[in-house]
Each structure stands twice: as C-alpha cells, then as structure tokens.
Amino acid sequence: MTHEEELSLAYSLAASDREAFAEVFRLFYPKVLTFCRRFTNDSEVSKDIAQDVFVKLWNSRKRLVKVQSLDNWIFIIARNSVLDWLKSASRRGVGLDSSREIRLEETVLNISIKSPE
Secondary structure, three states, X not given: OOHHHHHHXXXXXXXXXXXXXXXXXXXXXXXXXXXXXXXXXXXXXXXXXXXXXXXXXXXXXXXXXXXXXXXXXHHHHHHHHHHHHHHHHHXXXXXXXXXXXXXXXXXXXXXXXXXXX
C-alpha cells in the first residue's frame, strides 16, 4: 500500500466510512494480532487486545485527519494496549514473574514506532 493510499484510507475512516474500517481491519488485524502474541504468549488474550485496538481506532477516527501514518497510529494503540494488559496482569499476578514483566515492558516501550504528528 502506498503512502497516498494509506492516507486516503485514514481520511475515509475519519469520515466514518464503515467500508474503509473493514478494509483497515482486513489489512492490519493479522499484524496487530501477531504483535500482541509476541508479548502475551496467549492467543485468546491477544485476540481480545487486537479487537480492542480496532475499537479504540474507531473511537478515535476523527483524529485520523491529522495522522501521517495509519500504520504507526494503529501500532501505537497496540503498544499501549499491550502495556495496559501487562500492567493489569502484573496486578492480578497472572502468569508473569516480575523480571519477565520488566523485560516485556522494556521491549514494548523500545519498539521503534514513529509518533504521529
């Protein structure tokens, strides 16, 4: 997908175009799911987080007119959602020892994602 096509899709999504959202979901869901699995090691949790990413994307769609990269925007949402899950899992004591949690958080935070302008 070219940068122009990505921006066009973002603008359509910002205008509440449901077909554009379906296309974004089709294009990005597999990548977001893989990203989430890298940090949760749990398929069901990863699916929940990935779905939540797209709910957040839809809820913030009006802001997409200012975004320079839809890909980056989606993965910033995914990164933040994974971090939220890690913090929540840590508070609940769900299967993460503290050293693994710290390494995961550091890895997620260090992922090179350009912030939207």
